[in-house]
Amino acid sequence: MSTDTKIPTVLMENTSKWYDQVIGLNDVSLAIDGGVTGILGPNGAGKSTLFKLLVGRLKPSQGSVRLFGIDPWKDTSPYRRIGYVSESERLYDWMTAQDFVSTLARLHGMTRDEANERTEHVLGFVGLHDVRHKEIGKYSKGMRQRVKIAHALVHDPDLIILDEPLHGCDPIARTSIMNVIRELGSQGKTVLVSSHILEEIERITEQIVILHNGRLLALGNLHAIRGLLDKHPHRIMLTTDEPRKLASAFIGEKPIYGVRFPDEGKLEIQTNNLSEAHSVLPRVIVESKIAVSSIDNPDDNLESLLGYLVGGDT
């Protein structure tokens, strides 16, 4: 986040949004500027509501929303500088990707030629150049996501908002979309990406916003937040044929304060310093000469992060 005095790209001040009786977003204040920011939160946390408020699809019930200092509900001028990929899967299936993206490009005031040129470029950028004259209805899910991203990038926006862009994509599409997002971030654009999967966001950015039940839980560097988490009780799950023998090897190691045997062939070690535990783990295993088939961190996910942040309720 920038610290100078210029107007932040995204600014929300005490913004709330109710749908009748249901709260979508509750008193959120944030300022985001430059680089990729991950918006993390489980389903129903308010990620899409936050984005819809940003792009002027919804009107805030309370508080204010500013993009480049302008209220997007009242004024369409920020739309010139925004690219928005919604979570909706729907597209004009009868159109080709080239048609779809260039038609929308013309809504930015481009001529037909400009729009076609930009569309070819942007479809190349998201890796759809070869199939750009195929009907969107014949595309796979990952290709459809990339068409949506292409339409959001065609006018070279300064702020790109991607609502669950990796949802439902296969691993190859996922990697390619992540590369696109990282590339946009490195170009100095402000990119907001939402996800309910911590690992996805971790692979894209360190700057995160965590939403839960419409509230802003945390905002900042993912590793810093994680560091806080590491200092607290944490579990590491090992799969081995000789769990009891391996457990004895851990006794006396400083960061580990307890062990459990939850299942046949499983060993759970308990620690209050995750990073230190991970540093001793390989040595102990090697020294004990016991075969270990997998090491899992069951607590290293969004749920446990949220659980920690909200005080162990989840």
Next chain:
Amino acid sequence: MDEQGRGLSETVWTRLDRKAGAIVELTIRQLRHRISTWVVLGVGMLLMVMLLAFYIDAIREDFDAIDNDGDSEDPDGDGYPIGQENMYGTDNYNEFSYPGYPNFIFESDIDWNDQPRTHTGNHTWVSVVGYFTPTWINYDPPIWDQWSKTVAWNDVEDCSDENSDFDSNLRWETACIFDNGTYLMYGIGFTAEGTLEVPDQYSASWGRLTDYVEIEPHPASMYIDEDDIDWDFKLGTSSQGFDDDGDCLKIGWIDSQGNPIQANMDQNRNGIPCDVIWTVNDLGEIISIRADSSVDEDPDDSKILGESSHRTFIIGTGKIAFVMILGLFLPLFLALGLIRDETENGTLHYLLSKPIHRVEFILYRLLGYMALVGAFVIIMVFMMALVTSVIGPGDDLIRLGDFPVWLGIAFATILVLAAYGAVFNTLGLISPKYGVYICILFGVWEFLMGLFTITIPNATIPVLSVSHWAIQMIDAVVLIVWPDTLQYQEMSSAFNLDTGLSWFWHPPVHTLQTGNPVVALIVSVTLLLAVTVLMVGMGQAVFRNREIM
């Protein structure tokens, strides 16, 4: 140059044009990709083709010459048409009564109680009951309009004892002969010289037959379209019309007894026999036509009936097929979902996350819809205009004079499509769920008000409908392009010509007391545009504050 390489000459307007172009184009392409679009356009085209088939069929029958007064017929089969028989006072329904043939002229009779009861002479005797002693008999009398059956001389029975008396069994309309040569006549006729004795309580008449004169029968065609409407197109109240076929003046006509006929020639009581009074106002509009009986009653059909029917078809097609049917169904299928469907499909945000104001967006969507239906209507109107103007009545190869009326119909339909499109789109926005039902109710109301407007144009309530004003527009255009439609309409009722023009067309009502159809046209167009603008504005007001979930 800005960062996207656009020149400084670029203005806000050129950008607006591009956005409008993109949305209009997208809208047309979307509509083209929907089956329902093709179904509704196909049904619309089918309707027009059926109307054309009906027109072609009707034009073949109707525009043939019609004998409007029926005097070319010959119901009794004597070879003389009614018109000719009327001139000679012969019976139209009796084959033995026709021009030139012997006619019985009554001279005298012996009634049931007259005295004396005998008469001698050379006569044609009719309905005789009595004893006749002849001195001369015409055995071969001419056939004439008999009052009674005539004696078949070569087949007269002897009077036997039992039929020698009138109380006997002698059959009515027969005769018998006594040995002394006296005939007993029982209700029969004959031509002979002699003495007749009529018993008490019975009667007999006699007279003479006129000479047979050979009169050439007139061809029936002489009595078709033989009395055309004569009007010199002069303004003011004046005596017009001429009894071309003479069946009002009846000069030289005789009755069945050969006496001249005194005709009743001045039903409209202006002191001029056998004329027509045309009352025309300052604007050249005919207020009334009053004709003396049998004047101008069998006009040239291709000129009057053909022209009237042709105009009726164009006006009826314009009002019902174009304004009321296409006008309602095209927007119901194509405009109702212009924005509602995008919301339902979840694709609206692609368009609205672009720098376009929602107010503009509605306008461009409607423009896209108008481009499609407008093109369709123009093609349909042109097709109808071309076919009807080529095969329609008249000597010209193409009735170019019809085209401005068709243009007016196209214009009225396009304005109606815009108004209904705006109404339906707005209703779809206000109530995405029940909008379609509200639209159907609205459509039924508009259809009924349209029918009311056609039949009773000055009724008050239809003023509240859109169709009323479009129909007014067509009425006004018709009067501007074909001012003589008023004359055709009045003529249809004055001379009892059945063309339907009086049902389908009335002079425009909303002329702001000027009586000028141009005023009615301007008023109607203004109101239709106002409805459109109002409804677009309403839609924009609703849509502007609509959250896109």
